[in-house]
Amino acid sequence: MRILAGVGYQSAWFNMYHIFKSRSILFCRDSCTHHEPLASPDKASAPIESTYDVWLASRVLPTGELLVPGAHRKFSLVNVKLACIILWTCAFNFFIHIWSLHPVRTTLMMTLDVVRSIFPAFRGYSQALIIDELQTLITSGNFTWSRLLHLVASELVRRILESLLDSFAASNETVVMDSAKFYVEYVQMEQRIRLDIPTLSDPAVRDLLQESDCFVRSFSGSGFGLLSPLDFIHIVSLGTEIFFHILLIMSLTGGTSHYGVLLLSIFSATLPLFVTWFGCPQPHSESLYTPRETRAADRQEKMRNLAYNEAHRPEIELFGLGEWILKTWASARKVVLDSEQSQQLRESSFLSKLNFSDFLFAMQSIPLVLLLQTSSASLGSLTLYRSSIQSVILAARSLLATSRMVFQGIFFMSAFCAGRNLKPQLQPKEEDTMCYQASRTGASVRARGLSYTYPGCSEPALKDVNFTLQPGETLAIVGYNGSGKSTLAKLLLRIVDHDQGELFVNGVDVRRYDPWDYHQHLTAVFQGFSKFNATLRENVGLGRVEKMSSRTSIEAAVHLAEADSVVTSLPYGLRTVLETPGFESMTYPGCSAPLRQHGLSGGEWQRLSIARAFMRANEPQVDLLLFDEPTSSLDAHAQNQIFDTIDRISRSPITGTRTKSVIFITHRLSTARRASKVAMMENGTISEFGTHQELLQKDGAYAALYRASV
Numbered sequence: 001m002r003i004l005a006g007v008g009y010q011s012a013w014f015n016m017y018h019i020f021k022s023r024s025i026l027f028c029r030d031s032c033t034h035h036e037p038l039a040s041p042d043k044a045s046a047p048i049e050s051t052y053d054v055w056l057a058s059r060v061l062p063t064g065e066l067l068v069p070g071a072h073r074k075f076s077l078v079n080v081k082l083a084c085i086i087l088w089t090c091a092f093n094f095f096i097h098i099w100s101l102h103p104v105r106t107t108l109m110m111t112l113d114v115v116r117s118i119f120p121a122f123r124g125y126s127q128a129l130i131i132d133e134l135q136t137l138i139t140s141g142n143f144t145w146s147r148l149l150h151l152v153a154s155e156l157v158r159r160i161l162e163s164l165l166d167s168f169a170a171s172n173e174t175v176v177m178d179s180a181k182f183y184v185e186y187v188q189m190e191q192r193i194r195l196d197i198p199t200l201s202d203p204a205v206r207d208l209l210q211e212s213d214c215f216v217r218s219f220s221g222s223g224f225g226l227l228s229p230l231d232f233i234h235i236v237s238l239g240t241e242i243f244f245h246i247l248l249i250m251s252l253t254g255g256t257s258h259y260g261v262l263l264l265s266i267f268s269a270t271l272p273l274f275v276t277w278f279g280c281p282q283p284h285s286e287s288l289y290t291p292r293e294t295r296a297a298d299r300q301e302k303m304r305n306l307a308y309n310e311a312h313r314p315e316i317e318l319f320g321l322g323e324w325i326l327k328t329w330a331s332a333r334k335v336v337l338d339s340e341q342s343q344q345l346r347e348s349s350f351l352s353k354l355n356f357s358d359f360l361f362a363m364q365s366i367p368l369v370l371l372l373q374t375s376s377a378s379l380g381s382l383t384l385y386r387s388s389i390q391s392v393i394l395a396a397r398s399l400l401a402t403s404r405m406v407f408q409g410i411f412f413m414s415a416f417c418a419g420r421n422l423k424p425q426l427q428p429k430e431e432d433t434m435c436y437q438a439s440r441t442g443a444s445v446r447a448r449g450l451s452y453t454y455p456g457c458s459e460p461a462l463k464d465v466n467f468t469l470q471p472g473e474t475l476a477i478v479g480y481n482g483s484g485k486s487t488l489a490k491l492l493l494r495i496v497d498h499d500q501g502e503l504f505v506n507g508v509d510v511r512r513y514d515p516w517d518y519h520q521h522l523t524a525v526f527q528g529f530s531k532f533n534a535t536l537r538e539n540v541g542l543g544r545v546e547k548m549s550s551r552t553s554i555e556a557a558v559h560l561a562e563a564d565s566v567v568t569s570l571p572y573g574l575r576t577v578l579e580t581p582g583f584e585s586m587t588y589p590g591c592s593a594p595l596r597q598h599g600l601s602g603g604e605w606q607r608l609s610i611a612r613a614f615m616r617a618n619e620p621q622v623d624l625l626l627f628d629e630p631t632s633s634l635d636a637h638a639q640n641q642i643f644d645t646i647d648r649i650s651r652s653p654i655t656g657t658r659t660k661s662v663i664f665i666t667h668r669l670s671t672a673r674r675a676s677k678v679a680m681m682e683n684g685t686i687s688e689f690g691t692h693q694e695l696l697q698k699d700g701a702y703a704a705l706y707r708a709s710v
């Protein structure tokens, strides 16, 4: 391991590294365009090749534990080396990209930052000149007001020019920072939208995205106390400021006769830095985030949410959860407060409490006294010396703090850059991708030995599922609770990917379809469908965004779902904003809360979810309709109406022949009779498959369930 050997981590590192590598996270090496899985665990000599690898390495503690997302990296040699790799592999590209957003302004910003850092030294020099001039005027006995006024006026002009430059620099910086902020937020948002459920449910990906979020938030000044990532420029300007002050000090104390004075000055100026460095523990050390404290912080937040979220209020009252919430919150809060307290105690160590300032102040006076002995020392030069020493101390402190923050920011930046190379797991390789060819007679589905285990579970939710659906057929999936019906629906809809077996739709392995393309050819209602805190029109129109502005399309979908009465009963019709439980709609300052809010019953919401699916069900390219318990909240009459509509939609209006295949999951076995085929599910597999009559004659599990339900 080329770099690993360099960074010198122990075997624990290797263990963690391979645990992660063995996960089938689809990451792209930083330079490639397709996804390619990380090396398998047996490739023990795999070098750190990607930004992701470096990010991962920075999270692994020598004990083998992982830092919690957002925790600060220790300032160690290993991490410095990793930071250098990040700077080399991604930071440079990142800054080039930011620079290219506003090349002129960004160059100007950097130049002005450096130029402005010379000002303090220049200011001190100019003031020293005034003092010297004043001293000469007074001691020579030739005092004239005009000379003094001239000096003061020139100082005033200098200050005005400096302020003008400062305000121009600030407004220029705002433009640069705003565009950088927009860029990183956009990338982050795009990344979230692009990634699919299997990728997002991976714990490593979740941690990566969380640290990437920290990086993005730091652009708005809220990245856990981080300064903006562009503060690396600040480091340069602080360095320049220190350099010019030191130049001034050297000019005042230079020469062989003042050699000792110069050394003493440097020593007295740098001592406070060492005191700060060794005396105060670094803030945000990773010890703050022990697993116990993290769990407590998490529990504390959950309890707070329970207490504040209106959606939970009825059950909190009904089950008398108030006291339990308070007690759980209090115990978790105490753990968090204790941890903060011990952190503060560590920070207020003996050394940091020793008040060195007076001592250092006295030390800085020694070179001053020595300077006074020389004949060349003027009042101005002494004042300049004093202010320069103070400025060096302040700038060096600021440099230290900024460097620490930038150091942490580098690791968060690596998460951001690695996140950009994340590839959705369901996305096929470009060379394997097949275009979905919609069938005019409905989709055919063939499943062979399908198995699926949810991430983190030991037992498969689906095992060895086999069935075939011919074009235009209707399949009813029935079975006991937890038997895997919805999981099978998710597999068919390509929301998740099967672990074993094969799934062919229209004769093509579904893994070869681009999920986006595949989804264009089907429509569905989920068991836990979404209730959007939006207008009724939007709630329905989201089923086909292109037609959201078409009132006719929305009304047609609403009509198909038998939801016309829902619309007419609402005070603002389609424009009524639908209230969703527990959703606090965001209002910006100056805007009042939406007035057109209105709640709906469970059945009414369900009709809208069906209407949403119907927005695209009629489209000719859609050849598969999938409904997961679409009528569970509807009365028997409405249920029959909806199933009649589904049947109508799946046929050609002219010939009456079937043009779409339909799969529906139901607990109401009376509706299963309508289907061409019935799949009875038990313990994650299809135990019986056939027509309603065939299964009744078989007198097995389906027949028993049917008899129980009617």
Ligand SMILES: Nc1ncnc2c1ncn2[C@@H]1O[C@H](COP(=O)(O)OP(=O)(O)OP(=O)(O)O)[C@@H](O)[C@H]1O
Pocket (backbone or CB within 6 Å): 454, 455, 457, 461, 479, 480, 481, 482, 483, 484, 485, 486, 487, 488, 527
């Ligand atoms: N997100 C998840 N993570 C882990 N396990 C899950 C998840 N969702 C479902 N399961 C488990 O998978 C199994 C199948 O669940 P599924 O939702 O497919 O059942 P179902 O037949 O649709 O049930 P129901 O009739 O109650 O809707 C269950 O044992 C369930 O606990």
